[in-house]
Amino acid sequence: MTAQKKRLLTGLKPTGGSLHIGNYFGALKPFLDMYSEYDSVLFLADLHALTTVRSGDELRANSFAIVRDYLAAGFDPSKALLFKQSDVPEHAELAWILECLVTVPFLMQAHAYKDRTAKGEEANAGLFNYPMLMAADIILYDTDIVPVGEDQRQHVEYAREAASKFNNAYGATFKEPQEKILKEVAVVPGTDGRKMSKSYGNTIPLFGTKDEIAKAVMSIVTDSSGERPEHVYAIHKLFRSEDELVNIYEENRGKYKNLKELLIEDIDAFIAPMREKRALITDDVVREVLANGSEKAREIASAKMKEVRQKIGISL
Numbered sequence: 001m002t003a004q005k006k007r008l009l010t011g012l013k014p015t016g017g018s019l020h021i022g023n024y025f026g027a028l029k030p031f032l033d034m035y036s037e038y039d040s041v042l043f044l045a046d047l048h049a050l051t052t053v054r055s056g057d058e059l060r061a062n063s064f065a066i067v068r069d070y071l072a073a074g075f076d077p078s079k080a081l082l083f084k085q086s087d088v089p090e091h092a093e094l095a096w097i098l099e100c101l102v103t104v105p106f107l108m109q110a111h112a113y114k115d116r117t118a119k120g121e122e123a124n125a126g127l128f129n130y131p132m133l134m135a136a137d138i139i140l141y142d143t144d145i146v147p148v149g150e151d152q153r154q155h156v157e158y159a160r161e162a163a164s165k166f167n168n169a170y171g172a173t174f175k176e177p178q179e180k181i182l183k184e185v186a187v188v189p190g191t192d193g194r195k196m197s198k199s200y201g202n203t204i205p206l207f208g209t210k211d212e213i214a215k216a217v218m219s220i221v222t223d224s225s226g227e228r229p230e231h232v233y234a235i236h237k238l239f240r241s242e243d244e245l246v247n248i249y250e251e252n253r254g255k256y257k258n259l260k261e262l263l264i265e266d267i268d269a270f271i272a273p274m275r276e277k278r279a280l281i282t283d284d285v286v287r288e289v290l291a292n293g294s295e296k297a298r299e300i301a302s303a304k305m306k307e308v309r310q311k312i313g314i315s316l
């Protein structure tokens with residue numbers, strides 16, 4: 001008998017923006033490299049997006065886009081469960097039940113809420129309560145592991161606390177999940193050498209056309225005083241082994257244009273198959289993938305909620 005795989009859960013927030021290669025090497029690729037080792041559950045966190053997105057068209061477009069991104073980058077829905085949170089009403093139902101178990105001061109400690117109010121801005125009640133929606137997302141599926149960055153450790157602690165509160169009140173029902181802290185993958189530098197980030201305008205788009213890639217690469221800041229154009233090299237080594245690069249950069253010493261042209265070719269060779277795949281993923285394909293996943297997710301979630309409703313006394 002093979003040991004049962006641990007269940008891993010992760011949410012995709014459809015809050016927009018096209019992905020850049022920093023997102024790919026920093027987040028998407030590490031996820032794609034590991035998800036099939038687990039019994040993975042991936043969900044489109046559209047209810048979470050409602051704390052910030054105020055346009056139906058925008059939310060819809062973002063939702064299609066992010067699923068398309070994952071599929072194009074290599075996520076295989078036959079190897080994991082991928083569904084849309086709002087298709088499984090048990091998430092919102094359980095969130096309410098958990099909200100009734102935790103206190104306001106406890107939720108006031110949540111980073112997202114604290115950050116918002118620290119800026120003197122008002123938080124909507126959804127933002128205030130969202131740690132319990134997130135807890136519901138996680139514990140509904142008896143999740144063992146939630147991969148998160150250090151900054152999101154607290155979310156999993158909240159889920160654990162909510163599970164434990166429920167279990168203490170009503171008897172053992174939920175598994176307490178563990179965070180899997182993803183070590184900071186080497187930061188991908190942008191065209192100016194700072195961390196690649198949309199807010200710095202120094203990105204190379206993940207699904208960009210060759211022209212877009214060329215434009216971004218040509219804008220990489222070079223410093224003629226050094227041994228080699230470090231910012232070009234730092235990006236290049238994501239796409240080619242350093243053994244090869246050392247020779248190439250030696251042969252092209254001082255020829256920055258050549259090196260940038262080679263980098264354009266290397267990035268395009270890497271991106272083109274994903275870009276082409278992405279273009280073939282229609283809205284209907286996305287709908288079908290999500291509908292299939294949502295059906296399976298509902299089976300799991302409704303079985304769990306049947307038990308919950310019985311225990312809390314709303315099932316008569």
Ligand code: AMP
Pocket residue numbers: 022023024025026027028149185186187188189190195196197
């Ligand atoms: P963001 O859209 O900036 O929140 O990033 C989404 C994910 O991509 C996060 O997991 C980030 O850690 C990762 N990421 C974004 N930019 C970079 C970068 N320049 N290098 C490495 N990872 C990045």
